[in-house]
Amino acid sequence: MNHPDPQNPHRRDRDYERAMHHFEKTEPLRADLTAFATALAERLPGEWTTTDEDWSEPSAQYHLAGYLWDNSTLSWTTSEFRVQRAALLTAHDFTQLLVIDRPLHLDQFLVGALAPLGIEHDYLSDDQAPHGIAVSSQPPRAAHAITTRLLPRYRDRRNALRLQRTGSPARPASITARAVTVPSPVTRPGHPPGPATPGASPHR
Secondary structure, three states, X not given: OOOOOOOOHHHHHHHXXXXXXXXXXXXXXXXXXXXXXXXXXXXXXXXXXXXEEEOOOHHHHHHHHOOEOOOOXXXXXXXHOOOOEEEEEEEOOOOEEEEEEOOOOOOEEEEEEEOOOOOOOOXXXXXXXXXXXXXXXXXXXXXXXXXXXXXXXXXXXXXXXXXXHHOOOOOOHHHHHHHHHOOOOOOOOOOOOOOOOOOOEEEO
16 A cells, blocks of 8 residues: 655645545445434424524524533534534424434434423533434434433423423423414524524424
């Protein structure tokens, strides 16, 4: 195997171009995020809608990432990597999950929860946050991981916070009334609207 010669810049440039050409030929394409989110929504328990998030502008990424209920891998990824695309899944009870590509892992996505509506809490530094998880790009396997790992942790912690704040783990009726009137599921009471999410697709 020929190694680049640091004393020969022309040789080094040729070696770099050759390596990049090989990478482009062998690098597999990532899974279609929209199709993945749609298939995922169809397999998760309950009724879910999906929306595509265009993060081509950094401000969109940082705005929505600010709502993450995670201080582990997912939060670190959105702060350290430029993520070009995302999908948002919203359940009938207004549980919201963010799906992004997992950098450096072509066959995986990262999925994590957004902070629940209507509960004042320091979500960014919550040591008991239901941290996001890495999932396979195969929707059945990903749905199983989310259903058995992420969602139970999310709902247990959310209900515990509601119990602390209101004395009941039930969702306040006012949350339903507010959420019905907002144009985007990313919009949160007391916060400016998030990025537009046109074309939400219902599932089940």
